[in-house]
Amino acid sequence: MELNELVVPALWVLTAVLVGAVLWTGDGVFRYFLTVKPLVTVVVLGVPLLAWALQSHPLLMLIHISGAFLFVGGHAVSALVAFRLTTETDGARAESLLDLSGYGIVWLHIGLAVLILSGIAAGFVEQSWDQVWIWLAIDVLLAISAYMYWGNSGGRGYNAVRKRLEEGGTAAWDEPETRRLVDRAQALRLTLTGTAALLAITALMVFQPG
Ligand code: HEM
Ligand code: HEM
Numbered sequence: 001m002e003l004n005e006l007v008v009p010a011l012w013v014l015t016a017v018l019v020g021a022v023l024w025t026g027d028g029v030f031r032y033f034l035t036v037k038p039l040v041t042v043v044v045l046g047v048p049l050l051a052w053a054l055q056s057h058p059l060l061m062l063i064h065i066s067g068a069f070l071f072v073g074g075h076a077v078s079a080l081v082a083f084r085l086t087t088e089t090d091g092a093r094a095e096s097l098l099d100l101s102g103y104g105i106v107w108l109h110i111g112l113a114v115l116i117l118s119g120i121a122a123g124f125v126e127q128s129w130d131q132v133w134i135w136l137a138i139d140v141l142l143a144i145s146a147y148m149y150w151g152n153s154g155g156r157g158y159n160a161v162r163k164r165l166e167e168g169g170t171a172a173w174d175e176p177e178t179r180r181l182v183d184r185a186q187a188l189r190l191t192l193t194g195t196a197a198l199l200a201i202t203a204l205m206v207f208q209p210g
Contacts, residue, residue, distance in 0.1 A: 004132060004210055011135035018142035025149035029109065044113045052121035060122040067114030072198075074107025079194075082158075082187035091170030098162055116141065132210030137201045144197035151190070158182055 023030070033041045051059040081101040088094045119137070128134045152159045160181050164172040172178050 004130065007132050007210070008130060008135060011132065011139060014139050015135060015142065018139055018146060021146040022142050022149065025146045025153060027149070027153065029149075033109065033113075040110060044110060045117065048114065048117040048121045051118065052124065055125055057122065057125055060118050060125060064115060064118040064122060067111050067116075067118055069111070071108055071111030071115055074104050074109075074111050075194075077101055077104030078108070078158075079191065082182065082190060083184075085182050086184045086187060088173075091165065091173030094161075094173045095165050095170055098158060098165070101158065102162075112145070131208065133204045133208045137204045140197050140201050140204070144194060147193060148190070151186075156181065157186065 048060065048063055051063055078101040081097045081104075085094060085097055088097065116138075119134075123129055123134050151157045158181075161178055164175075164178050164181075168175075
């Protein structure tokens with residue numbers, strides 16, 4: 001029995017667990033795109049589906065890499081805001097920065113969906129499903145997404161600060177507990193884990209081990 005025949009089924013189980021974790025931690029995000037932005041959802045689903053129907057590998061790669069650019073571009077807003085917030089002293093400006101970051105999150109999700117769906121379609125066109133690298137890439141992406149959702153829910157992170165500013169007004173920004181939720185340590189944690197995940201997935205794509 002080859003190693004792949006043992007590792008790939010183990011990765012299926014891990015994938016199922018991580019899909020559950022994303023659905024649980026991501027909570028309202030899928031409902032939001034289906035109900036509030038149905039047109040965006042149709043386009044995001046339709047474009048990779050069309051390229052798959054054409055069985056075009058180059059077209060899928062164009063969509064896949066454009067999705068990656070869109071994801072990174074959209075998410076760069078939140079990454080920069082995270083560090084800018086650590087030196088912000090004005091509550092109203094902190095609120096505006098969080099607003100901007102929230103807007104970036106919409107584009108992050110559109111890019112991420114295009115990236116994943118075109119990757120899955122390319123997996124069928126290239127028949128890569130018996131290989132370790134494609135499952136590992138999916139699992140790393142799911143794991144880091146679940147971590148980002150978890151870190152921003154249940155009284156943690158940027159969403160918790162939004163809630164505090166909503167309830168207590170911009171004066172809530174002056175409370176040390178509010179600032180601690182989005183301090184430099186938090187920004188660094190997300191940068192380290194997020195960058196490591198992005199590098200690992202890109203390496204899996206390029207070297208395709210297993
Ligand atoms: C941060 C996330 C990702 C980035 C930056 C990325 C980037 C890339 C790049 C640059 C290539 C071209 C590689 C080459 O031809 O040498 C590629 C190919 C591919 N990617 Fe991704 N990718 C990501 C996530 C994913 C995911 C989650 C999947 C699985 C659903 C996936 C599936 C594929 C497939 C099947 C190919 C075609 C490989 C081949 O030509 O045999 N990618 N990706
Ligand atoms: C593959 C890499 C990454 C993925 C898949 C990812 C995914 C996500 C997702 C899905 C969210 C939304 C959470 C929510 O709506 O509650 C998020 C939030 C966030 N991420 Fe990432 N992320 C990645 C890398 C990074 C990096 C490198 C940073 C650098 C600082 C970062 C910083 C943040 C911040 C600050 C937020 C909160 C933004 C806000 O609520 O305004 N992420 N991430």
